[in-house]
Amino acid sequence: MVQWGMHLKLQRLHPAATLPSYANPGDAGMDLHTVERVLIRPGASAVVATGIAVALPRGCVGLIWDKSGLATKHGLKVMGGVIDEGYRGEIKVGLVNLGTKRLVLEPGHKVAQMLVQRVSRVTVKEVPSLSSTRRGAKGFGSSGIK
Numbered sequence: 001m002v003q004w005g006m007h008l009k010l011q012r013l014h015p016a017a018t019l020p021s022y023a024n025p026g027d028a029g030m031d032l033h034t035v036e037r038v039l040i041r042p043g044a045s046a047v048v049a050t051g052i053a054v055a056l057p058r059g060c061v062g063l064i065w066d067k068s069g070l071a072t073k074h075g076l077k078v079m080g081g082v083i084d085e086g087y088r089g090e091i092k093v094g095l096v097n098l099g100t101k102r103l104v105l106e107p108g109h110k111v112a113q114m115l116v117q118r119v120s121r122v123t124v125k126e127v128p129s130l131s132s133t134r135r136g137a138k139g140f141g142s143s144g145i146k
Helices: 068-074
Strands: 009-012 030-033 038-040 045-049 052-055 060-065 076-078 092-097 103-105 110-118
Touching: 038 045, 038 092, 068 076, 092 110
Parallel strands: none
Antiparallel strands: 009 052, 030 110, 038 103, 045 092, 060 110, 076 092
16 A cells, blocks of 8 residues: 655765655655765675665665666666664665676666565464465475476
């Protein structure tokens, strides 16, 4: 469910930081940009600074995801990326180059996208067994796609 009217409070930590924004109406993720020049060789990883910090709305999480074009065309993948509601430090993006060519990211380049989503908190309860389902414990490959 989209909730309009929520505000993402943001602090610019670097004068050249580009504020996150949605590229198109209806987009789920806001683009995140680097503030530094970064070289990532094939098979290598880097932590890239965005120059911003945020205060997420209460009950929300920021999830950092790939930019699909960078991932499919260049093999640039995000490593993890959960921004908790209480975190107030700089958002940094872990990236790995799974491609075959070195990648140079210049200041201002889009490096990832952040989705702000509501989260549910649960209480963990240990039970002796779980209810049965049609799928059961079938895991990888259980849908028939090999």
